[in-house]
Amino acid sequence: MFVNAFNRLKSYLDSQVIGQPALTEGILLALLANGHLLVEGPPGLAKTRAVNALAHGVEGSFHRIQFTPDLLPADLTGTDIYRPETGKFEFQSGPLFHHIILADEINRAPAKVQSALLEAMAEKQITVGRHSYKLPELFLVMATQNPLEQEGTYPLPEAQLDRFLLHLKVDYPDSDTELKILRLTRGEALAQQAETPVRMSQADIFAARQTILQLHMAESLEHYIVQLVMATRHAGNYGAELGRYIAYGASPRATIALERCARAKAWLSGRDFVTPDDVQAVFHNVLRHRLILSYEAEAEGVSTDQVLSELLKRVPIA
Missing domain, CATH: 3.40.50.300 (P-loop containing nucleotide triphosphate hydrolases)
Structure with missing residues (x-):
């Protein structure tokens, strides 16, 4: 509903x-x-x-x-x-x-x-x-x-x-x-x-948030989320150039945000379980502002989105 x-x-x-x-x-x-x-x-x-x-x-x-x-x-x-x-x-x-x-x-x-x-x-x-x-x-x-x-x-x-x-x-x-x-x-x-706006009550919003937290998320997918965030802190493990490009990785807030947004994405898609596609779909928007690139990356014109795309390619799905 x-x-x-x-x-x-x-x-x-x-x-x-x-x-x-x-x-x-x-x-x-x-x-x-x-x-x-x-x-x-x-x-x-x-x-x-x-x-x-x-x-x-x-x-x-x-x-x-x-x-x-x-x-x-x-x-x-x-x-x-x-x-x-x-x-x-x-x-x-x-x-x-x-x-x-x-x-x-x-x-x-x-x-x-x-x-x-x-x-x-x-x-x-x-x-x-x-x-x-x-x-x-x-x-x-x-x-x-x-x-x-x-x-x-x-x-x-x-x-x-x-x-x-x-x-x-x-x-x-x-x-x-x-x-x-x-x-x-x-x-x-x-x-x-134009449709008549859905005047959604606050109670419905809070109930939807609780429902989202109860969606099934496999333990392997939780490990995948953690590894994606850890990869921003130890990018050198996934390529020497990535290690040179990231000065500071994402905080634990990124892990929490990535999991919450992946759940919300799955729920809006009509599913009661989360998939790796949901995680990847929100990955850039969740991490884009949490990385600090090195001066070397800026000098070479490497963007945060490019670094995040490379990490997505190189971190294996658990």
Whole structure:
């Protein structure tokens, strides 16, 4: 029952965000695996529209935060406000106290603001003064960054990147897809094919997460997941050139994320068991932001995706 509801939600997202099936699937994987996602791509590729469409399809509140260099941590978390009538300070909650957050151009905010978001993503709470405040149980952050403009940006530190479950890359659509987008914006395609959003309850989302954790995963597949992550730390065992290209491998969070996303991928496909194909399908998006390449790799123009593809080829399926 839950699978059908999520598939209807996926169809609705695809009808609103033309030509970006990987983006819409990634959003659902993050929702099901209880994680956050970082989306990188040029402006105008419906990143904001996608998460806005998700907010219409699930029960909960949505807020978009435009990150700028003059943003302060209190602009995210909220702050204590003095009430003269009572003579006391009262906490005024900030935009992080919503269920779905769009952190637009996250790399344009300074480190203090990024740290405030880090605590919210990692602990599902924020701290103001001496008090900590719990965030909603359903809490999803989708952060975006523009790869084209680097002037005036603050690159995310590795510790914060590791908090993201997935790192998706989106690119320009082809000509046929662009024509559909043109018609959609005119309202023609929207009037013909848009479905009524599935207003999915939070209880259904939590129940689906529990179901996913109960999917069958063979012990050999668990070993395969561990070996894939271990290969990023000891890449030299799979080729001297790979050993030269990776400076630092992925943390244990990558192992957990890879297993959770593979389970969610299998469940969305209508299966009650996980296969090696599910692991491989999410491998790049889970590991892309967790590797630190060496200067040698950068000098030779080797990308993280190329290194990950080589690891997939060389690590045997258990």
